Amino acid sequence: MNSTLRKSAQALLSTLLLWALLVLPSVAQNSYYFPKTKNFDPAIPTPEQFLGYGIGERQTRYDRVVAYLQELARLSDKASIEIIGYTYEHRPQVILTITAPQNHGRLEQIRQEHLQLADPAKAAPALANMPVLVHLGYNVHGNESSSTEVSMLTAYYLVANRDPETQRYLQESVVFIDPALNPDGRDRHTNWVNMHQGNPAVSDPADREHNEVWPGGRGNHYWFDLNRDWLPIAHVESQNRLEFYHKWLPNVVIDFHEMGTNSTYYFEPSKPYSSENRLIPRSTYDGLNVLLAKYHAEALDELGSLYFTKEQYDNIYPGYGSTYPDFQGGVGITFEQASSRGNKQENSLGVLTFAFTIRNHLATGLATVKASVENRETLLKHQREFYQSAITDGRKNGVRAYVYGENYDATRLRKFTELLLAHRIEVYELEKSITADGKKFEKGKAYVVPTEQPQYRLVESIFAKTKEFDDSVFYDASTWTLALAYNLPHAGLKSKATTGKRVTELATVSHTLPAQSRYAYLLDWADYNAAGALYLLQEKGVVTQTVFKPFTANTPDGPKAYQPGAITIPVASQKISADSLYKVIQEVAEKKQVRFASVKTGLSVQGIDLGSNNIHTLKKPEALILTGQGITSYEVGEVWFLLDQQLHMPISKVDLSAFARLNLARYNTIVLVSGAYNSLDKTAVDRLKRWVADGGTLITFKSASEWAIKQGIAQGKIVPARDTASKVARIDFANAAPTEGAQSVGGSIYEVDLDTSHPLGFGFTNRKLPVYRNSTTILTPAKNPYSTVAQYTKDPWLSGYVSKGNLRKISNSAALLVSDQGQGRVILFADNPNFRGTWYGTNKLFFNAIFFGSVIRTPGTGIAAE
Incomplete structure (x- = not known):
């Protein structure tokens, strides 16, 4: 053989060997x-060929997942990819759209025709050639990681498979693949596992690979559970995703999860009635869920994988990724796969491998596409009928419309209205002022939401108070009345209100800047944005004060009344010039969208003057x-998120193990959320006691309040969770779960009476305040009559489930206490005022604790202290 032929043969052999190295593992996979x-298209690389493993x-890693999906979109006319937004850590949120090439050429037409299903006012579109829309959402909990791997396999299968059956699926459907609903949390978990993975892999459950350090990868950047955020949409990931969702309104949405290593596989239907929302038509649960379940069961039966249905997980809360679609005429389904939390882990059945968990999710996901196509017209008709029945059900409701408004806090009113619009809820201006349910709603400061509208079921979820349930055990919250969470006055109207024009977007906020003053500036504390404005002023070195008594100032716009909590900024007391101060005031007013008033004199029209001893200088929170x-x-993340996003105020996050080394003198405020x-x-x-006694402000939530009392850091008394003196009755073992579950306080809403004259109550205009409770921490009112800032009313129950025994204990108990200790104080919350970034109504209590804690001095402490 001559040298040329020999070289050619060697080159061919090298190519074949390289091909074998690349292809043979892929064939095995x-x-x-x-x-x-x-029959896979060899021009489309498998995930293994692209990734190298x-x-x-x-x-x-998430960036490699995105890169692979981008490669599929580049190589195939069946796929396209778009960025719908970015996470807090600036990872792109992407959607890969897969459908037949001819459908790709008319995607906008498909979208517009599909949206007609959701509009009963329009004629129904022809269903014969309308594709069904399937949305596969993976990895909302970052450390439930198998499903993101599935997203690549599913995308490869649909793009590369040339079988006639798959071609039919693509012709009759549009499949959306969201590879990771929580990219930030996923990468946190991915890095942990890859960093600790052994070779060979270690299956011991005690191995570090399977046990992330706190806080783990479940939550997003701020450690929030994004699977609870579809309704409150507090986070940027959810806001981006909801916008895409309403752009298409998919017919089927799958929410992929993982559960305990010793479990098997779960898919819906969920527990009949007790785990289902009463507002959703039975056709969703008894019809579509049961119908699709047959396909999922068949797919897992073929693999020999064990599974269960109708247990444990609920479909009640509209904010789940698998429940929100039920409120939009689709069918949402939760998949739960036992988790290997790494490459492989021992469980009760042997050893669970990562590949096995991936295969199960892959099988049910592909079965979903099959089921959706084979029941295409059924799913499309269901969505059309869903919105038609929403109009009918809304018309039958005894409440014809909800009116809501806010006369003092324009920011809170605006945020709530923006939330309604994001959910495509019809909102109208209030044409003329009315009084309803004893509340005055003013034109220009109130809106009307009719119940007779396509989003009736979501409207009812957001406004209605619920006290009747099919079960007493809840997987999560038992109520989510957002009108109460925002503490907005609202009322149900028995007849249609006279409405103005429909609100489709809110006008840009603009405030008239104050005239320059050589004496002082004033800021009302009632507006939600006032706290952020105050911190920005302090950050820029401005001396700020707050008033403890009401007064009326003479402003350029005439006399204006100010309530306790108002911020005063004396010009002569500043370390900067009057001109520089004025520039700061202008900047803060524009950036924080608040309104300052300038005054020329300290002499008030009524009430205290600006030099009164009832005005106290504030410290910048550290x-x-x-x-x-x-x-x-979650609660740490809620504090971090609130201060970051609303106040732009830094807070040091320090591990418990480092407490002994801390220089506590650096801080004037310490927050302890619930925990051990x-x-x-x-x-x-x-050390903590001495720090408080030297003037520090300690803020505690829930079980941390109990801990502070037990350690003698704060004075107070805890009501036992159970009455240990009562006779213990026998209960059948089979009834343990419902009996014990009924004793928990699984997320319900109550009314407290708030002392609005106390610094912690500054800025509130009504003594009655809704609060959220999801714990059995119950505190007794303080012996000092001035120390119980908020107390549950005699009949406090507003919405959600509570047992009679717990309600008795909660009634008249303390919701917010102040315990003076030396020069400092401990502020004890029985609840969490920042729950899920949603409770704008009680956030201000926490703001007040942060900013006004240092000026709280409780009268009579020495006389009435325990």
Whole structure:
């Protein structure tokens, strides 16, 4: 053989060997994941060929997942990719759209025709050639990671498979793939597992690979559970996703999850009636869920995988990724796969591998596409009928419309209205002022939401108070009345209100800047944005004060009344010039959208003057929050998120283990959310006591309030969760779950009476305040008559489930206490005022604790202290 032929033969052999190295592992993987499919397009790379390792061998970084989906979109006319937004850590949120090439050429037409299903005012479109829309949403909890790997396999299968059956699926459907609903949390978990993965892999559940450090990868950047955020849409990921969702209104939405390692596989239907929302038509639960379940069961039966249905997980709360679609005429389904939390882990059945978890999710996801196509017209008709029945049900409702408004806090009113518009709820201006349910609603400061509208079921969820339930055990919250969460006066109207024009978007906020003053500026504390404005002023070195008594000032716009909490900014007391101060005032007014008033004199028209001893200088908060194992990461994240996003105020997040080394003198405010603080020994507790006594403000939530009382850091008394003196009755073992579950306080809403003259109550204009409770921390009112700032009313129950025994204990108990200790104080919340970034109504209590804690001095402390 001559040298030329020899070189050619060697080159050919090298090429074949390289091909074998690339293709043979892929063939093996395809045999595992796609045992029946042989006709794949070789021009489309498998995930293994693209990534350089087999799916299931390790966790894939999110950027590599996105890169693979981009490659599919580049190579195939069946796929296109778009960025719908960015996470807090600036990872792109992407959607891969897969459908037949001819459908890609008319996607906008398909979208517009599909949206007609949701508009009963328009004629129904022809269904014969209308594709069904399937949305596959993966990995909302970052450390439930198998499903993002599935997203690549599913995309590959639909794009590369040339079987006639798959071609039909693509002709009759549009499939949306969201590879990770929580990219930030996913990468946090991915990096942890890859960093600790052994070779060979370790299956021992105790191995570090399977046990992330606090806070873990479940939540997003702020450690929030994004699977609870579809209704409150507090986070940017949810806001981006909701906008895309309403752009298309998919017929079927799958929410992929993982559960305990010793579990099997779960898919819906959920527990009949008790785990279902009464507002949703029975055709969703008894019809579509049951129909699709047959396909999911068949797919898992073929693999020999065990599964269960009709247990544990609920479909009640509209804010789940698998429940929100039920409120939009689609069918949402939760998939739960036992988690290997790494490459492989021992469980009760042997060893659970990452690849096995991926294969199960892959099978049910592809079965969903099949089921959707084979029942295409049924799903399309259901969506059309859903919105038609929404109009009918809304018309039958005894409440014809809800009116809501806010006379003092334009920001809170605006945020709530923006939320309604994001959910495509019809909102109208109030044409003339009215009084309803004893409340005055003013034109220009109130809106009307009719119940006879396509989004009736979501309207009812947001406004109605619920006290009747099919079950007493809740997987999560038992109520989510957002009108109460925002503390907005609202009322149901028995007849249609006279409405003005429909609101489709809110006008840009603009405030008239104040005239320059050589004496002082004033800021009303009632507006939600006032807290952010105050911190920005302090950050810029401006001396700020707050008033403890009401007064009326003579402003350029005439006399204006100010209530306790109003911020005064004396010009002569500043370290900067009057001109520089004025520039700061202008900047803060524009950036925070608040209105300052300028005054030329300290002499008030009524009430105290601006030099009164009832005006106190404020300290800039230097805040710390303790974090770490045993502490509720959600609540830490809620504090962090609130201060970051609303106030732009930094807070130091310090692990419990570092407490002994901290220089506490650096901080004037410490926050302890609920959790276990047992790792703080007596020395640490004594340090904390001394810090408080020296003038610090300690703010505690729920079980942290109990801990502070038990450690003697604060004075108070805790009501036992159970009456241990009562006779113990026998209960059948089979009834343990419903009996014990009924005793928990699983998320319900109550009314408290708030002392609005107390610094912690500044800025509130009504003593009656709704609060959210999801714990059994119950505190007794303080012996000092001035220390109980908020107290549950005699009949406090507003919405949600509560047992009679718990309601008795909650009634008249303390919701917010102040315990003076030396020069400092402990502010004890029985509840969490920042729940899920949603409770704008009680956020101000926390703001007040942060900003006004240092000026609280409780009268009579020495006489009435315990």
